[in-house]
Every structure is written in structure tokens, then in C-alpha cells.
Amino acid sequence: MTLLNPYPDICYFHTDIVSEDNKKLHSLEILWSNQFKSDQRRLEYISGRRCAHLAMEQAGFFNIPILTNRDRSPNWPSSITGSITHSSSDAAALIVGPGHLVQGVGIDLENLKRSVNPNISSHVLNPEEQKHWFTQKSTSLQNLKIIFSIKECIFKCFYPKHKVYLGFMDAAILDLSENSFKAVLTRSPITGKLTEMEISGRLQITKDLIFSSMVWM
Secondary structure, eight states: OOOOOSOTTTEEEEEEEOOSOOTTSOHHHHHHHTTOSOHHHHHHHHHHHHHHHHHHHHHTOOSOOOEEOTTSOEEOOTTOOEEEEEOSSEEEEEEEOTTOOOSEEEEEEEETTSOOOGGGHHHHSOHHHHHHHSSOTTTHHHHHHHHHHHHHHHHHHHHHHHOOOOOGGGEEEEEEOSSEEEEEEEEOTTTOOEEEEEEEEEEEEOSSEEEEEEEEO
């Protein structure tokens, strides 16, 4: 896996394969990891937190636990803005460096080789997106996976600040390229009210993975 820091000017980044290595985790995180009934879910949690701590160390944050909220999202310390993601095989974390005024960051990893039921397109894509991105048989499933990843990344970027839930239909993709995306939110991430807000982010697509990222300034 060769993923690069999508925002090297303001963020620190670490990525790794999913594994049992928990040496970097705080004792409270290790305790939390032991409650998972699924070994795979436990390894994904450990690997995401390991990546977060290695990115945090680059930013000058040491031995600070990232606890877990009731909704299972990371409970970031007030001094840290970050995002964690994992697929079944890989994990990554992005941490905003000290001194940068950033409201949120979001990242998402998806496995390109994972099988997907095409019927979920109606839950992920709005009608206009289905017409535009889901009509060519050769690219429709890959586009579905990319847009799913982008919308997950958007949610993870905005949700921690104001706890406003954004669903798949609250963001519409306007443009996709090999390394970026543009979208519009139809619901405010601050108040939850209907309004429009244009956003953009970055993409990295490898043979096996989709990596979506965005920063909310």
C-alpha cells in the first residue's frame, strides 16, 4: 500500500496494515479492544488507534488515549483534531498539526476488491448521481464504491464538531477526477437545516484501495 499524506502542509499521517501490534496503544484503549467479540473488528480497532498514535507523535502528542463515544466514534482530546479509518486489510489516521485552525478532517478507506451488491446504489446515490455515475457497466460499481467512500469521509469530517448526522442523501457529488472530488451538502453540518454548501476533497486510488480525504477549514 502506497498512500501519501493528502494534506502535508497542515496534517500528519500514518498508514499501516491491520495487525495485532498494540504497543503504541494506551492501556485504556487496550482494555476497550478486549471487549470486541469479533477478532477482525478488534484488529481493525487496534490498527486504527496505532496509526493515530504514530501520527500524533509526529505532531508532538504523546501517550494521550483516544477513547470511544457512545456512538462508537473516536472521542478526540480537545487539543487534537483527527480522523481514523480502516478496511479489513489496512488502516490510516490523519492528525492536524499544532497551530493550524481546522474545524474537522475526514478520511475513509474502502477495499476495491470487496464485493458490493449493486442494489445499495439507491441508498448511497441520489437519482441524479445514479444517472451520471451508475450507468456504464464497466465503471458503475467502482464509481459506487468511490462515492460511498467520499460520503463516509464527508460525514467523518463534519460530525465530530457539532454532532449533526449527515446521511448519504445529504451530499451530492458534482465532479470526480483521479485525485479529487467536488460535492455539495444539502444540509448544514452545523445546524442540520436545509441549505447548500460546496465542498471538495482528495482521492487516492490504488489497485486495491480507495482513500478519500477532506479538510474543513
